[in-house]
Amino acid sequence: IHVTQSPSSLSASIGDRVTITCRTSQGVKKDLAWFQQKPGRAPQLLISGASTLESGVPSRFSGSGSGTYFTLTINSLQPEDLATYYCLQVYNYPSTFGPGTRVDIK
Amino acid sequence: DVQLVESGGGLVQPGGSLRLSCEGSGFIFSDYYMDWVRQAPGKGLEWIGRIRNKPANYRTEYGASVRGKFTILRDDSRNSVFLQLNSLIVDDTAVYYCVRSSFKYLSHWGQGTLVTVSS
Numbered sequence A: 001i002h003v004t005q006s007p008s009s010l011s012a013s014i015g016d017r018v019t020i021t022c023r024t025s026q027g028v029k030k031d032l033a034w035f036q037q038k039p040g041r042a043p044q045l046l047i048s049g050a051s052t053l054e055s056g057v058p059s060r061f062s063g064s065g066s067g068t069y070f071t072l073t074i075n076s077l078q079p080e081d082l083a084t085y086y087c088l089q090v091y092n093y094p095s096t097f098g099p100g101t102r103v104d105i106k
Numbered sequence B: 001d002v003q004l005v006e007s008g009g010g011l012v013q014p015g016g017s018l019r020l021s022c023e024g025s026g027f028i029f030s031d032y033y034m035d036w037v038r039q040a041p042g043k044g045l046e047w048i049g050r051i052r053n054k055p056a057n058y059r060t061e062y063g064a065s066v067r068g069k070f071t072i073l074r075d076d077s078r079n080s081v082f083l084q085l086n087s088l089i090v091d092d093t094a095v096y097y098c099v100r101s102s103f104k105y106l107s108h109w110g111q112g113t114l115v116t117v118s119s
Helices: none
Strands: A003-007 A010-013 A018-024 A032-037 A045-050 A059-066 A069-074 A085-090 A101-105 B003-007 B011-012 B016-026 B034-039 B045-051 B058-060 B070-075 B078-084 B094-102 B107-111 B115-118
Touching: A003 A085, A010 A018, A010 B107, A018 A032, A032 A059, A045 A059, A045 B034, A045 B094, A045 B107, A069 A085, A069 B011, A085 B045, B003 B094, B016 B034, B016 B094, B016 B115, B034 B070, B034 B078, B034 B107, B045 B070, B045 B094, B058 B070
Parallel strands: A010 A101, B011 B115
Antiparallel strands: A003 A018, A018 A069, A032 A045, A032 A085, A059 A069, A085 A101, B003 B016, B016 B078, B034 B045, B034 B094, B045 B058, B070 B078, B094 B107, B094 B115
16 A cells, blocks of 8 residues: 655644645555654654544644545644654555655744 | 663675564563564655564564565564564665554654664
8 A cells, every 4th residue: 555645844833733644545444643753763653543642642633534535733833843744554564654744843 | 661672783784684673671572563664864664564472373564675585573581572684785774663563553662773784
């Protein structure tokens, strides 16, 4: 299953609402996760099952979608949200990551 | 707290082999599926593979680019999972992450170990 993300990068201001899109080449139901990777750090799981926020993840993060179209939204962007965001389909093997979306702060 | 500590990375010549190790603590290691993910310098994430637990017969899955070249093993008595890397090429240069899976999802990540393939 091929996974795409858009945009590849974006720049937004503090307090902005940011939306990242992930598309899969085949339907994956809701078997999709979102990860945040800050510079020089290991990735962190933000959202599983397309929309379930992991424990400890700020509520400004949310996910939605099913089938082939998914979104990650950051409400009220914060300075610490500077990172690259990846989606991952786990519907079937091999699991496949999207290419990533880099989020910069203006 | 869940901790995963990788080791075994380093410089290896093209065509060489390397075995990475990952020791888990803070959880019942034998209960979980374990994955490996890699990231080439300045690039995105690539899922390498998974080894299931004993109830699932330790079955493994691999990504297309590493199938037949890399092997995932585990030793539950040592709370450890291993990644055997063979026939290495320059494009295998990457940080290799050990990851614990929870209900299909890659929930806990180690800090990674760098493998550099160069002559």
